[in-house]
Amino acid sequence: MSRPLLQPAIESAKIVIEPQGGWVPFHFHELWEYRDLVYFFVWRDIKVRYKQTIIGGAWAVLQPFLTMVVFSIIFGYLAQLPADGVPYPILTFTALLPWQLFAHALMQSSSSLVTHRQLITKIYFPRLVIPMAAVLAGLLDFGIGFMVLLAMCFYYGIVPGVGMLAIPLFLLLTLATALAVGLWLAALNVQYRDIQSTLPFLTQFWLFITPVAYSSSLVPERWRALLGLNPMAGVVEGFRWALLGHSDNMGSLLPISVLIVAGLLLGGLIYFRRVEATFADVV
Amino acid sequence: MDDIAISVQHVGKRYRIGERQRYKTLREVLSRSIATRACRTVSHLIGRQGSLAAQVPTNYFWALQDVSFEVKRGEILGIIGSNGAGKSTLLKILSRITLPTKGRAEVRGRLASLLEVGTGFHPELTGRENIYLNGGILGMKRAEIERKFDEIINFAEVETFIDTPVKHYSSGMYLRLAFAVAAHLEPEILLVDEVLAVGDLAFQRKCMGKINEVARDGRTIFFVSHNLNAISQLTDRCLLLSQGRLIFDGSTNQALQEYRGQDVAKSARLGSYQAPAGIPHNHLAWATIRTSLCRGVHRWGDQITFEFGLRILHPRDTMCFSFYVTTDLGKQVCHFWMFDSDAIRTREPKTITVRCHIPKFRLYMGCYSITTWLSERRGDTDVENLTGICPFEVTMDGTARDRYDWKKGACVYLEDAQWEVACEAEVA
Numbered sequence: 001m002s003r004p005l006l007q008p009a010i011e012s013a014k015i016v017i018e019p020q021g022g023w024v025p026f027h028f029h030e031l032w033e034y035r036d037l038v039y040f041f042v043w044r045d046i047k048v049r050y051k052q053t054i055i056g057g058a059w060a061v062l063q064p065f066l067t068m069v070v071f072s073i074i075f076g077y078l079a080q081l082p083a084d085g086v087p088y089p090i091l092t093f094t095a096l097l098p099w100q101l102f103a104h105a106l107m108q109s110s111s112s113l114v115t116h117r118q119l120i121t122k123i124y125f126p127r128l129v130i131p132m133a134a135v136l137a138g139l140l141d142f143g144i145g146f147m148v149l150l151a152m153c154f155y156y157g158i159v160p161g162v163g164m165l166a167i168p169l170f171l172l173l174t175l176a177t178a179l180a181v182g183l184w185l186a187a188l189n190v191q192y193r194d195i196q197s198t199l200p201f202l203t204q205f206w207l208f209i210t211p212v213a214y215s216s217s218l219v220p221e222r223w224r225a226l227l228g229l230n231p232m233a234g235v236v237e238g239f240r241w242a243l244l245g246h247s248d249n250m251g252s253l254l255p256i257s258v259l260i261v262a263g264l265l266l267g268g269l270i271y272f273r274r275v276e277a278t279f280a281d282v283v
Numbered sequence: 284m285d286d287i288a289i290s291v292q293h294v295g296k297r298y299r300i301g302e303r304q305r306y307k308t309l310r311e312v313l314s315r316s317i318a319t320r321a322c323r324t325v326s327h328l329i330g331r332q333g334s335l336a337a338q339v340p341t342n343y344f345w346a347l348q349d350v351s352f353e354v355k356r357g358e359i360l361g362i363i364g365s366n367g368a369g370k371s372t373l374l375k376i377l378s379r380i381t382l383p384t385k386g387r388a389e390v391r392g393r394l395a396s397l398l399e400v401g402t403g404f405h406p407e408l409t410g411r412e413n414i415y416l417n418g419g420i421l422g423m424k425r426a427e428i429e430r431k432f433d434e435i436i437n438f439a440e441v442e443t444f445i446d447t448p449v450k451h452y453s454s455g456m457y458l459r460l461a462f463a464v465a466a467h468l469e470p471e472i473l474l475v476d477e478v479l480a481v482g483d484l485a486f487q488r489k490c491m492g493k494i495n496e497v498a499r500d501g502r503t504i505f506f507v508s509h510n511l512n513a514i515s516q517l518t519d520r521c522l523l524l525s526q527g528r529l530i531f532d533g534s535t536n537q538a539l540q541e542y543r544g545q546d547v548a549k550s551a552r553l554g555s556y557q558a559p560a561g562i563p564h565n566h567l568a569w570a571t572i573r574t575s576l577c578r579g580v581h582r583w584g585d586q587i588t589f590e591f592g593l594r595i596l597h598p599r600d601t602m603c604f605s606f607y608v609t610t611d612l613g614k615q616v617c618h619f620w621m622f623d624s625d626a627i628r629t630r631e632p633k634t635i636t637v638r639c640h641i642p643k644f645r646l647y648m649g650c651y652s653i654t655t656w657l658s659e660r661r662g663d664t665d666v667e668n669l670t671g672i673c674p675f676e677v678t679m680d681g682t683a684r685d686r687y688d689w690k691k692g693a694c695v696y697l698e699d700a701q702w703e704v705a706c707e708a709e710v711a
Binding site for chain 1: 387
């Protein structure tokens with residue numbers, strides 16, 4: 001054996017290239033083969049984001065923290081919004097962390113295909129890798145922010161209960177929501193650049209219909225199920241439940257949220273697969 | 284059957300041209316579909332059918348049409364054709380960047396494309412980080428990159444700068460690093476698209492060496508280039524594409540001849556010049572270069588003839604004609620001067636033909652053109668000075684040199700020299 005045996009990234013087997021139409025099957029196996037690329041993209045995004053910045057990773061803390069301060073002053077102090085018995089800063093920061101993860105992931109993934117135009121028109125790899133990596137790249141910021149949140153809980157003397165164990169699940173739901181919507185928008189953005197202009201407005205609007213600055217108990221009882229149509233409402237209430245132990249609203253919100261995300265994600269995947277082949281021609 | 288690496292059957296690729304191709308806005312699509320529906324309803328109501336198809340003009344353009352061929356394992360295949368012939372589209376289809384509109388292709392084995400070296404490099408990341416990133420994009424696993432890391436750095440010769448962000452690299456270093464990553468991918472099928480057009484000579488030589496090495500390993504190579512010398516050195520078989528169609532598939536020599544012929548047909552100016560009508564003074568009416576291969580292409584060392592038609596409208600005693608051969612960079616390399624000025628003397632207006640034969644024309648391979656001077660010696664007035672006319676090319680076809688390839692731009696003039704070696708008595 002003169003050459004070292006390689007583990008080929010692309011299966012050595014026959015690849016058939018032909019026009020596609022209608023239903024396109026998923027190749028999860030291929031996506032798995034390219035898992036290292038997802039890792040590389042995430043790692044690149046994280047590395048690059050804080051290069052040539054003065055305070056570097058502190059940005060990850062500063063953004064949600066300052067937002068929390070503003071919210072606390074305006075909504076907590078001036079507007080005197082009810083906080084369900086927890087300090088208002090904690091109430092809003094618990095929600096701000098998953099929200100910022102979501103908003104960032106959504107922004108990044110929606111524009112990801114267009115920003116990777118150079119790659120898409122030059123090299124083949126499963127295109128799904130791009131929005132996936134864009135969604136995952138926000139996790140580090142979330143992790144750092146979470147440490148701050150724990151410190152704040154300690155400061156206010158709140159001891160998170162066993163519910164903490166459910167946090168990974170809610171985190172997963174956040175990422176799934178971002179990916180589900182991101183897939184749709186990313187694929188649409190390749191063809192219709194309107195998406196890019198709509199995004200800032202969309203995230204802003206979405207922030208208002210998500211109980212981030214307020215508690216969902218502020219919403220009248222009979223409308224609460226409607227709130228659940230927004231998956232992020234389920235996520236935010238889930239986080240509050242897991243960390244602060246209260247929020248009896250979660251039970252009614254979460255099942256609807258999960259269903260909606262599952263539907264969006266499946267539809268997004270199907271749509272993405274269908275138009276994936278045309279990206280290089282259109283982008 | 285098993286030794287076929289790539290098989291392409293009746294592949295076609297259609298693009299839509301026109302402004303609707305890019306950046307469609309949502310509103311446009313919505314309003315169009317509503318308008319279409321409304322039109323359909325209206326035309327249905329008034330009982331007119333079939334007017335709709337004519338109403339929405341869609342311009343399609345076939346970048347590739349009905350292309351079929353097979354490539355055996357271990358074969359090196361060249362693809363040539365002028366710009367827009369479909370070469371890149373073909374490579375894009377084979378590398379799965381875009382799908383064909385028609386037909387079917389089968390690729391057996393790991394395929395890598397050097398479509399554009401350095402794609403996916405991030406300027407802020409260091410050389411080391413970019414090796415990993417680029418390797419990943421090209422389909423390598425982390426473990427695989429780690430194993431080849433030293434080899435890649437050695438090939439790229441960037442050891443000292445490996446932890447410097449690549450934005451500070453010189454373009455040469457950048458290129459070397461990018462090529463090094465791609466070259467160490469060890470694919471079974473390698474698509475190379477014009478990557479050798481960049482970099483200095485030493486680097487180009489290195490790349491060619493690497494490609495040769497890959498080829499010797501029995502791997503399949505697709506080589507697209509406008510550098511016909513590289514094509515003829517690397518490949519034995521060549522595809523010639525023209526306007527999306529495969530017009531020749533066979534030996535490289537034949538393909539190159541076909542291609543040059545096609546090129547000449549396209550640009551009529553090659554090797555000849557025709558003056559515009561209505562010049563009132565004495566002038567060069569036409570010029571032709573009789574080259575040894577096809578029109579406008581000359582083989583080094585063959586006889587060449589420059590022919591000029593001088594239209595003398597106002598006969599003078601002392602007409603003088605001379606011309607230079609200049610390189611494509613505008614440098615004058617040889618001067619041909621008619622000493623006998625009486626030769627073009629005439630009493631009445633007419634066109635005089637002058638020919639200049641050079642039995643063994645030994646300009647080195649490259650692209651040349653000529654510059655003419657028509658003047659009156661008395662008073663030293665230049666009547667006419669034309670530059671850059673009659674472009675022609677000199678090739679080294681049929682002049683093989685062992686072990687060393689002819690490099691473009693290595694020199695301007697190549698003499699056919701005789702060498703003699705004499706052994707002197709041994710020094711005591």
